[in-house]
Amino acid sequence: MTEVTGTAQDAAAEGSKSQQAYAAVTARIVDGTYPPGHRLVLAAIAQDLGVSVVPVREAIRRLEAEGLVTFQRNVGATVAGIDPTEYLYTMQTLSLVEGAATALSAPFIEAGDVARARSVNEEMRACLEHFDPVRFTRLNQDFHAILFEHCPNPHILDLVHRGWNRLASLRSSTFRFVPGRARESVEEHEGLLRLIEEGADADTIERAARTHRSATLDAYLAHAHDTRA
Amino acid sequence: MTEVTGTAQDAAAEGSKSQQAYAAVTARIVDGTYPPGHRLVLAAIAQDLGVSVVPVREAIRRLEAEGLVTFQRNVGATVAGIDPTEYLYTMQTLSLVEGAATALSAPFIEAGDVARARSVNEEMRACLEHFDPVRFTRLNQDFHAILFEHCPNPHILDLVHRGWNRLASLRSSTFRFVPGRARESVEEHEGLLRLIEEGADADTIERAARTHRSATLDAYLAHAHDTRA
DNA sequence: TGCCTAGGCTTCGTATACGATTTCGTACTC
DNA sequence: GAGTACGAAATCGTATACGAAGCCTAGGCA
Incomplete structure (x- = not known):
């Protein structure tokens, strides 16, 4: 996992919605669709991916653990900048x-x-x-x-x-x-x-x-x- | 005033249920209450902590990212062994x-x-x-x-x-x-x-x-x- | 007697719903 | 005119509910 090279397409076909969400968001961060500082709104992403917010939350949490996004309680997640x-x-x-x-x-x-x-x-x-x-x-x-x-x-x-x-x-x-x-x-x-x-x-x-x-x-x-x- | 960090004990009093769950489970793994190989059942932990399964799930996910537990889709989490x-x-x-x-x-x-x-x-x-x-x-x-x-x-x-x-x-x-x-x-x-x-x-x-x-x-x-x- | 299959039980995965918190806009006061 | 307080909208956090997948047990067949 944590595949550096991998397209967003084949990730979408994969098992759990959490993993799909993770793959999708990761891809968008890496390819610049979500630039650093971009605010990640759970509901918006969920709707965009056609899933509920719960899997998206988990994906965000995982991204947080990996340092790709920063997270603030009751506020939300933003794509980690690279100061x-x-x-x-x-x-x-x-x-x-x-x-x-x-x-x-x-x-x-x-x-x-x-x-x-x-x-x-x-x-x-x-x-x-x-x-x-x-x-x-x-x-x-x-x-x-x-x-x-x-x-x-x-x-x-x-x-x-x-x-x-x-x-x-x-x-x-x-x-x-x-x-x-x-x-x-x-x-x-x-x-x-x-x-x-x-x-x-x-x-x-x-x-x-x-x-x-x-x-x-x-x-x-x-x-x-x-x-x- | 933003509560920042605390010990594992007063972590229970701290903000989000996810963090509480994370702190609690981590503590139990470290102190041996949950020995390696122990199966972590979401519902059981949730009930034990007096919260719902959702925060527990997030806590487990975080522990997974940190390597303290292993996770298998549709099966569950177990405390990572140290073979x-x-x-x-x-x-x-x-x-x-x-x-x-x-x-x-x-x-x-x-x-x-x-x-x-x-x-x-x-x-x-x-x-x-x-x-x-x-x-x-x-x-x-x-x-x-x-x-x-x-x-x-x-x-x-x-x-x-x-x-x-x-x-x-x-x-x-x-x-x-x-x-x-x-x-x-x-x-x-x-x-x-x-x-x-x-x-x-x-x-x-x-x-x-x-x-x-x-x-x-x-x-x-x-x-x-x-x-x- | 041994193996394969079917059913139920346990547990996970996700959707939906509602309460809690923050933020921003607006109006009011000094 | 500036600062503050109030309120509404947006968003997050968590509980509950239901569907899906794995696992264990019991029963039938070779």
Whole structure:
């Protein structure tokens, strides 16, 4: 669950109304139909989905637990914004868990996976010419998903998925703000693949993966600072 | 005046029935009234708490998201067990997030905090004589809480809390199985305090904190293996 | 005697209904 | 003219009710 990639369509065909509602609302948050700060009115969503409010409530509660929406008693839910502070926290957390997930995943990565990842990375490199932040971000996610998806610890893997989900709110991602970071990113990806291929130890891989993400965060922070100054 | 947080007891007096139910069920899981594997029947809990099933449902859902209960559609919820595999995953995740939380927290730890932590650790040392796993585990949690509680990243801090909560299910903790580990643990605590006092860099502290927890896990695994063999 | 099937019982899932709380608009007073 | 108090509308929170799905037991058939 917490499927990063998945269309809203096949989610609707799924079992319980709660799950349907969850999938639907999640999809709308991720794809931007419900932008950050948007107020989620239970009755409206319920009517829109053709269900009662009860399943919607549960879906909202679950989203709250995952941090995608904030909730205030007797007031309602709003789509969680991504103020710079939150962004920092989320990226920091993600660098932590994704680094670990990648390291733990590494021993289970087959040659075929590396090849796929490399192909995605080449696409990213090509993408650098006519730079499209949204597409680049999507490829970036695909790339990393290949690397961490074999993580044998489901808890850590789940945390990684949640982190990515939260970031999905800002659709164009960091790379819109710091396009210069994109090129470095592609190079670091190749370095990461080499480490995995040569069977580097877990600590080295974890450090590399974490640093890779932290660097993106740092670039963003430097950019934000420059802009403000 | 908005009531914010309180203990599990006066939580019953607190606002929404959902929160009451959540607090009540959580407390019962943690204190062992609902042991692992215990089936959580919505209607029964609702009647017991004097509320309707709807708030209970929401509470259960939240507990599910936090991993304290497992849920099966059209079947119901049961208190999440801690089979060895789950234990491994949880401890591994906790070592990861707690290590990071401790490192991030370190710069904000005052001399007074160190003194308190040291005093707790001395209590643990004293506790080694008439060894009481439950008490030891409680002190252990207190000790670590002092170290990671100043973590400025609320997401990571939350993950640490969740990890500890899950472990609370097995009340007497690892130390019942691996009493030999207790003494080492106390020594490592002192080492950790020294690192913090002398302002070691984040990476060193993180590594130390993580290793400390991993060592407990390894001890458990070795024990489990010996027992089986 | 053993296995398969049918019925009832338990429990969950969701809809509807109503009370409680917040918010916003408006009128009144200082 | 500004601030406050009152009231109505919107929205949330929870209870109750009924339909649906799983599970257990009893009975029939090979």
